[in-house]
Amino acid sequence: MANPTAAMLVIGDEILSGRTRDANMHYLAGQLAEAGITLAEVRIVADEAANIIEAVRALSAIYDTVFTSGGIGPTHDDITADCMAAAFGQSIDVRDDARAILQAHYDKAGTDLNEARLRMARIPADAALIDNPVSAAPGFTIENVHVMAGVPSVFKAMVASVLPTLTGGAPLISKTLTVYRGEGDIAGPFGALAEAYPDLSMGSYPFQRDGKYGANLVVRGQDAALLDEAMGKLAEVFA
Structure with missing residues (x-):
């Protein structure tokens, strides 16, 4: 029997411009190979909503699992969460469970949970949160797509949270x-x-x-x- 398949969608102008070198694809490929999951395709798209939505729909329809990287931070160009909600026809808003995680994190740090930081609690309605032990702001899983941060240390932590939930095959x-x-x-x-x-x-x-x-x-x-x-x-x- 063939191993399960996966794809990765890397999101961000900074990757395409060459300002940032993506390290997450290399890491994910190694982790999936060990888990017996075949990484069959990687796409890189700019911070443009239509392109992100089109790409994630296409990859989700072809592969068993999709991982995204980038665009779930507090700034105006972090549009991934909204794009995922639009791609799968879900509403999106600040969710109480995500807000509580951020509130506890920033209270402990003595930092204000301001409007910008609260953007990271905007999660599609039916998505399941992905734990982020590094910086608290959660990723999320929507249908067969795992939406993760682009910061390598956070991405690695989120992969560690998700992989045990997936069915793998024979390691490569x-x-x-x-x-x-x-x-x-x-x-x-x-x-x-x-x-x-x-x-x-x-x-x-x-x-x-x-x-x-x-x-x-x-x-x-x-x-x-x-x-x-x-x-x-x-x-x-x-x-």
């Missing part, structure tokens, strides 16, 4: 053989091996080190014995 195992040959020499035998093992995924990733050309030949799969067998044959071919 990855092994690498480094070969100091050009890809033109590698392609033929490596392609033949890939055809011989259709249940495994194989990729070639070239590099240049100290004036020498080579490639990392990566083999991925869920069957450890099959993976070991393929790696053995790979080593024989490029010995």
Whole structure:
């Protein structure tokens, strides 16, 4: 049986402009691989409501689970929560459960829960809150979409809250053989091996080190014995 599938929607002008380098995709991919959930697609969209709504609807319809990152903070351009409500036809307002979490957090810090901070308690009506032990402001799950902060430490904490609730499959195992040959020499035998093992995924990733050309030949799969067998044959071919 195939593993469950997932997609990620990264939201934010700062990612597309190059001002911020996204670290959350790399982290999520690793966590999902360990959980036996296949991350099949990642999209990045600007802070534009129509684009966010269109993207999340499309991904939600195709994949078992969707993770979003970014746009649930206190500023005017944090529009993700409103977009999620619109995408799934739900109302949105400050919710008492989310307000209580923020109130307790800011009372403890001796900080005012002002109007801007209260924006982070605006949650779609039927969404379930996602715990945020780092900075309190919750994420939320709406249908099969998990809506999370873009700040990496908070994103990681929210992923830790959500993953135990998901059904995974067999973890993805990855092994690498480094070969100091050009890809033109590698392609033929490596392609033949890939055809011989259709249940495994194989990729070639070239590099240049100290004036020498080579490639990392990566083999991925869920069957450890099959993976070991393929790696053995790979080593024989490029010995």
